[in-house]
Amino acid sequence: ALAAPAIAQGSPSINWRLASSFPKSLDTIYGGGEELSTRLKEASDGKFNIQVFAAGEIVPGLDAINAATDGTVESAHSVGYYNWGKDPAFACGADLPFMLSARAKAAFNYQGGGIENYNEFLDQYSLVAYPGGNTGVQMGGWYRKEIKSLEDMKGLKMRIAGLAGRVVEKLGVVPQQVAGGDVYPSLEKGTIDAAEWVGPYDDSKLGFQKVAPYYYYPGFWEGGPTVSFFFNKAKFEELPESYKSLLRTCCQAVDQNMLAKYDSKNPTALKELVGSGAQLRSFSEDILTAAFDAANEVYAELSGENEWFKKQYEAMLQYRDDWYLYAQTAEYSFDTFMMIQQRNGKLAVGGGQ
Amino acid sequence: ALAAPAIAQGSPSINWRLASSFPKSLDTIYGGGEELSTRLKEASDGKFNIQVFAAGEIVPGLDAINAATDGTVESAHSVGYYNWGKDPAFACGADLPFMLSARAKAAFNYQGGGIENYNEFLDQYSLVAYPGGNTGVQMGGWYRKEIKSLEDMKGLKMRIAGLAGRVVEKLGVVPQQVAGGDVYPSLEKGTIDAAEWVGPYDDSKLGFQKVAPYYYYPGFWEGGPTVSFFFNKAKFEELPESYKSLLRTCCQAVDQNMLAKYDSKNPTALKELVGSGAQLRSFSEDILTAAFDAANEVYAELSGENEWFKKQYEAMLQYRDDWYLYAQTAEYSFDTFMMIQQRNGKLAVGGGQ
Numbered sequence: 222a223l224a225a226p227a228i229a230q231g232s233p234s235i236n237w238r239l240a241s242s243f244p245k246s247l248d249t250i251y252g253g254g255e256e257l258s259t260r261l262k263e264a265s266d267g268k269f270n271i272q273v274f275a276a277g278e279i280v281p282g283l284d285a286i287n288a289a290t291d292g293t294v295e296s297a298h299s300v301g302y303y304n305w306g307k308d309p310a311f312a313c314g315a316d317l318p319f320m321l322s323a324r325a326k327a328a329f330n331y332q333g334g335g336i337e338n339y340n341e342f343l344d345q346y347s348l349v350a351y352p353g354g355n356t357g358v359q360m361g362g363w364y365r366k367e368i369k370s371l372e373d374m375k376g377l378k379m380r381i382a383g384l385a386g387r388v389v390e391k392l393g394v395v396p397q398q399v400a401g402g403d404v405y406p407s408l409e410k411g412t413i414d415a416a417e418w419v420g421p422y423d424d425s426k427l428g429f430q431k432v433a434p435y436y437y438y439p440g441f442w443e444g445g446p447t448v449s450f451f452f453n454k455a456k457f458e459e460l461p462e463s464y465k466s467l468l469r470t471c472c473q474a475v476d477q478n479m480l481a482k483y484d485s486k487n488p489t490a491l492k493e494l495v496g497s498g499a500q501l502r503s504f505s506e507d508i509l510t511a512a513f514d515a516a517n518e519v520y521a522e523l524s525g526e527n528e529w530f531k532k533q534y535e536a537m538l539q540y541r542d543d544w545y546l547y548a549q550t551a552e553y554s555f556d557t558f559m560m561i562q563q564r565n566g567k568l569a570v571g572g573g574q
Numbered sequence: 575a576l577a578a579p580a581i582a583q584g585s586p587s588i589n590w591r592l593a594s595s596f597p598k599s600l601d602t603i604y605g606g607g608e609e610l611s612t613r614l615k616e617a618s619d620g621k622f623n624i625q626v627f628a629a630g631e632i633v634p635g636l637d638a639i640n641a642a643t644d645g646t647v648e649s650a651h652s653v654g655y656y657n658w659g660k661d662p663a664f665a666c667g668a669d670l671p672f673m674l675s676a677r678a679k680a681a682f683n684y685q686g687g688g689i690e691n692y693n694e695f696l697d698q699y700s701l702v703a704y705p706g707g708n709t710g711v712q713m714g715g716w717y718r719k720e721i722k723s724l725e726d727m728k729g730l731k732m733r734i735a736g737l738a739g740r741v742v743e744k745l746g747v748v749p750q751q752v753a754g755g756d757v758y759p760s761l762e763k764g765t766i767d768a769a770e771w772v773g774p775y776d777d778s779k780l781g782f783q784k785v786a787p788y789y790y791y792p793g794f795w796e797g798g799p800t801v802s803f804f805f806n807k808a809k810f811e812e813l814p815e816s817y818k819s820l821l822r823t824c825c826q827a828v829d830q831n832m833l834a835k836y837d838s839k840n841p842t843a844l845k846e847l848v849g850s851g852a853q854l855r856s857f858s859e860d861i862l863t864a865a866f867d868a869a870n871e872v873y874a875e876l877s878g879e880n881e882w883f884k885k886q887y888e889a890m891l892q893y894r895d896d897w898y899l900y901a902q903t904a905e906y907s908f909d910t911f912m913m914i915q916q917r918n919g920k921l922a923v924g925g926g927q
Contacts, residue, residue: 231585231619263819264617266584322909324677324837331831332838358904420904439908466616467820474823477830478684484677485685488900501903509911513920538923545916547841548909550854551711551773555792556675556901556909558862563898567866570891 235464237271237456240289242282242299244401245275247423249482253354253448253475254298260471269464271296286311289451290346297451298353301339305383309523312384313533314339314350316446318516320537323355323445323480325544330447331473333540339449342529347454351472354448354479357487359440360424361504362417363433365408371507380404380416384519385442391515392508408432417442421490422483430499437502441512448479588817590624590809593642595635595652597754598628600776602835603801606707606828607651610803613824622817624649639664639804643699648809651706653801654692658736662876666886667692667703669799671741671869673890676708676798676833678897683800684826686893692802695882700807704825707801707832710840712793713777714857715770716786718761724860733757733769737872738795744868745861761785770795774843775836783852790855794865801832 239258243251254273261269274294276282285297286304301315314335321329329335330352343350362381368374375393386396397413407413409432416433417440418424430436450472457465495501504512524531559568566572592611596604607626614622627647629635638650639657654668667688674682682688683705696703715734721727728746739749750766760766762785769786770793771777783789803825810818848854857865877884912921919925 260819260823264816264823266814266816319912319915322905322912324833327830328834328837331834358908360904421900438904439911440904441908441911444908444912461619463617463619466613470613470617470827471823473830474826477680477826480677481681481684484681484897488896491900491903492896503903503907513911513915535923538921541912542916542921542923542925543841543845544837545909545912545921547774547844549913549916550844550856551713551791551793552675553909553913554856555711555794555797556898556906558792558794558866559672559675559797559894559898560902560906562672562866563895563902568891568895568898570888570895572891572895 232265232268232461232463235269235460237295238279239271239273239296239298239450240279240285240294241273241275242285242297242303243276244282246426247419249422249479249486250354250356250419250448251275252482253479256475256478257298257353257450257471260474261467264467264471265464269467273298286346286348286451289453290348292347292453292456295453295456298448299451300446300448301350302383302446308346308529309384309527310342310529310533313342313530313537314447314449316443317520317534317537318385318388318442319444319513321445321541321544323357325541325548326355326445326447327352327476328544329537329540334536338533338536342533343451344454349452349454349457350449351469352447352476353450353472354476356420356443356446356448356483357480358438358445359420359443360417361437361440362415363408363424363429364415364435364437365411365433366414367435367500367502368415368437368504368508370505371511374508377415378413380407380413381442385417388442388512388516388519391518392511405429405432420483420487421494422486425490425494430494430497434498434500435502436494436499437504439504441504441509442516447476450475585618585621585814585816588622588813590648591632592624592626592649592651592803593632593638593647594626594628595638595650595656596629597635599779600772602775602832602839603707603709603772604628604651605835606801606832609828609831610651610706610824613827614820617820617824618817622820626651639699639701642804642806643701645700645806645809648806650804651801652804653799654703655736655799661699661882662737662880663695663882663886665737666695666883666890667800667802669796670873670887670890671738671795672797672866674798674894674897676710678894678901679708679798679800680705680829681897682890682893687889691886691889695886696804697807702805702807702810703802704822705800705829706803706825707829709773709796709799709801709836710833711791711798712770712773712796714790714793715768716761716777716782717768717788717790718764718786719767720788720853720855721768721790721857721861723858724864727861730768731766733760733766734795738770741795741865741869741872744871745864758782758785773836773840774847775839778843778847783847783850787851787853788855789847789852790857792857794857794862795869800829803828
């Protein structure tokens with residue numbers, strides 16, 4: 222009998238590596254890489270494989286994007302602002318202080334030209350990127366002492382990075398670089414006065430409430446940070462069209478699903494944090510207003526220095542204005558009414574009846 | 575030479591039909607079916623095909639779900655509450671008055687057991703369903719006269735269907751069944767006093783502001799309606815695992831993308847409506863509170879009559895309470911601050927600097 226002839230199947234086998242910027246302990250954000258891999262593998266019947274490496278396994282977490290640029294890996298799962306020092310315009314595809322909520326961000330990314338703008342910029346770094354997750358509005362961090370007004374921000378040694386650090390510096394904060402594992406002991410010893418991390422679910426793993434119990438909101442520098450999948454452009458272009466389409470679709474499903482995971486985990490985590498000693502506080506109006514003005518100063522500076530930053534930033538402004546006008550109607554009034562019912566104990570089981 | 579032997583490729587060709595509940599004129603919501611078809615076709619290299627039929631092309635829009643149950647078509651794109659008259663529990667997978675915003679709905683659907691609960695119920699109708707779109711909080715409709723208080727709702731002949739109709743009936747509203755194309759002339763003649771439709775983008779196509787200029791918000795009966803893809807269960811189960819996974823991933827991408835489309839189109843449409851005469855108003859607190867109480871009465875009635883309704887409804891309650899407690903912190907304070915800046919003219923191009 223004849224042996225089976227070697228006939229090429231329609232779809233080639235692809236084996237890629239993905240460098241995540243995140244440790245496995247941040248299971249929700251790290252999990253986005255694993256989820257992309259699973260969805261691709263399943264939908265391609267095992268032909269399109271991406272092996273995921275946690276931060277530090279191939280390259281340090283903060284180098285993941287660069288590893289995709291230089292082809293060390295085919296792909297990275299990261300946040301654009303980690304590359305802020307290399308080029309501030311990287312931050313525009315992630316988040317800028319006082320910009321868009323997660324929901325408005327999705328609309329801007331997919332329907333407002335956000336993805337196209339970012340990829341136009343990324344071309345010079347041999348990258349193609351698609352959104353691949355969001356945390357929602359982050360928290361404003363943990364503070365050893367209560368911060369009652371702008372005056373209390375002055376001289377505060379705070380672990381806060383990148384563009385956000387440059388903004389709060391204008392309020393008198395002294396930004397500190399502290400590696401993830403050193404944040405807790407630094408707060409405990411008082412080497413730093415405050416630290417921002419992510420949101421309730423991720424923060425709750427680290428026990429900050431024991432050493433810096435004042436937990437402020439909102440994290441105005443991250444209203445809706447987009448986590449992105451970055452692909453080496455040459456590798457991406459080599460893919461058959463069917464795989465490119467599948468990859469885009471899988472990225473978008475992961476994008477929505479990560480936010481759904483955070484939104485599902487954060488409410489419970491926040492209750493537990495408060496139960497174990499976290500003192501929940503909102504930033505005062507004078508702090509938010511001063512920070513907003515400071516952010517606008519930084520945007521003016523960066524727009525003067527960097528054409529790509531200016532272009533992406535300005536594309537967001539009209540969108541932001543339109544969204545926050547619109548959202549004042551049905552969305553805000555519905556949410557506000559529901560929150561009032563919540564405060565009146567009317568939403569829980571048995572509460573309304 | 576030998577002719578190429580007929581060797582089965584790994585993936586079979588699938589040709590399905592999808593009955594949409596929507597006319598092509600509602601391009602965003604109808605477009606979700608087309609988008610699913612395109613994503614599937616591209617990612618499967620042309621092997622998984624779904625042909626989309628608008629409302630009325632195979633079956634009337636309101637019969638699309640039933641056509642998937644009985645196998646007339648393999649799939650439908652619809653909203654569960656259209657089948658409310660057949661079984662009220664169908665509404666739970668779509669939306670209930672005063673329930674979850676689109677964002678909380680996604681978290682509940684994907685991470686809170688929503689999809690699993692709904693499919694457990696749908697099994698008796700030979701259906702499998704996945705979320706496939708959301709409109710965001712809808713508007714509360716168009717009114718010929720201003721509605722200043724609960725008193726003005728009494729005796730109001732309003733085009734409003736299903737569960738929402740049963741709720742506002744308790745406020746004295748007289749729900750009317752009016753087909754889509756007859757709404758405008760009915761409002762013009764005064765045969766009806768009010769009509770609810772969707773949101774600014776879809777509403778703007780019909781010119782209601784010319785005959786019923788008072789445009790109220792929020793549409794408290796639809797805080798985050800999930801549009802769903804329904805699949806005939808036997809047909810779904812016949813799919814290879816790779817196609818099932820691909821289908822789920824494509825549905826989720828469409829789900830997020832429809833909301834992004836509405837969120838991108840509604841802000842502009844609302845500005846245009848106001849520019850052409852719409853009088854924007856919020857429902858008064860007494861109307862919302864009375865409607866909330868009325869909704870709870872309806873839920874108690876339905877829970878007593880229908881076990882599937884009760885089970886799905888109660889699964890949402892704790893989730894709703896947790897979400898609206900959590901959302902009062904970072905999410906709400908960020909949005910509120912941004913809306914204040916919007917009102918102060920600080921968000922538009924040049925506004926902040």
